[in-house]
Amino acid sequence: METRELRYFVAVAEELHFGRAAQRLGIAQPPLSRAIGGLERRLGALLLERGSRGITLTPAGAVLLREARAALDAVEAAERRTRRAALTAAGQPTVVLAAKAGASGELLAKLLDAYAAEPGAVTVDVLLCGPGEQAGVLRDGRADVALLHRPFDDLAGFDTEDLHTEGQVAVLPAGHPLSLRPHLSLAEVTDLPDLPL
Template sequence: MELRTLRYFVAVAEELHFGRAATRLHMSQPPLSRAIKQLEADVGAVLLVRSAAGVTLTPAGVTLLAEARALLDHADQARVRVAAAAGASTLTVGILGDSADPGAARLADAYRRKHPGVEVRVRDTDLTDPTCGLRAGLVDVALTRGPFDETGLTVHRLRADPVGAVLRADDPLAGRARLTLADLAGRRWFRFPDGTDPVWQAYWHGGEPREGPVVRAVQECLQAVLWNGTVGLMPLGHRPPGDLAVVPLADLAPSPVVVAWTGTGPLIRSFVQLAAAAYRS
């Protein structure tokens, strides 16, 4: 059994749905189904019962879920310990494409002071994956923003940022002091690709299905507004180019800045503790 396949199985077992698990893992459903079938062949037991309503775990599946979680956690800890013994400890941090933040700079300074021998590897990700590769096992910890599906993750809120509508500066609504989502009804929005985390999509699409250009990165969002006159949302703390404006939204909850993780290694625990302190400063 490969660790990657066990991660796939844990995702399906926690989501109880192949489609949702595939979205969580940022992969298509057919290879995920093949991997689970191969895992069942390897262990010699049926692990999941598939139906139109979703998935249920067999007794063997329940047992493997507990064992898989323990194995994956042990593998994460082993990786840190082996790297430390080799004198080359590493921590891979996922950062969302819009997460340039003074709090992150303070965190980087604090982490370097406390762990001078640890190499921090940064994986910058686009807006289609708010977990920054955490679910796929590509990073150890994610410094990101919500809301997103937190199933199977541990999430600690660091701060909450008010959100506004981003518009062309010459848009009739750009001069308003405040807007509501109803003010934007009928407008084209920039939107995220199909398969993007549904909780994330619902928030940044203002709670409704939207029509408009598909974007993956912050700059693509801004260019969609500039070139097409579409609208969208962004945190008020961000400064768009001078030909764009951000107007506060009165009826949308703030977007939380969070740190998220799955493992329990000492480097991850220290990162979370230092993040909480850095974002309080």
């Protein structure tokens, strides 16, 4: 399969409409329909159910949609990594650091200052992410390094180093029974399950 065919299929599968998919891709509808039909013939599988009420994915189509998205993501990651390697070879290296927007501001500033003071430090571009997005941008090649939060972020497959440990806090209304005990430990909170939080 060619990446062009995968892009075509993903557009149709996401839009569930050939006309909208063709418009999204910037091509005419007849060549798009022929390309999807040819893909189905080569795979020997019906990918889309075409009916009077529209288009739906078949089970085979759902599998191809999942796999095509992963394949296209991998191709895009390879392109990004290759471009960045070319910049590095041309003497313009950069490091992309992914961090959750609004979190770890003080830690991030300290890290960037310490790194900038190192001999041979290269430019660091900070990529601000939404909650839980850092691992994904690290995996797909948009970032070289990330500030992740254990146990919330998926660290599988990464080399990690603990930089900072944050304390846990519980925020309670002023009149709550637990708010009267200012030094309550997390163990004490979990031992009181019948108190409404």
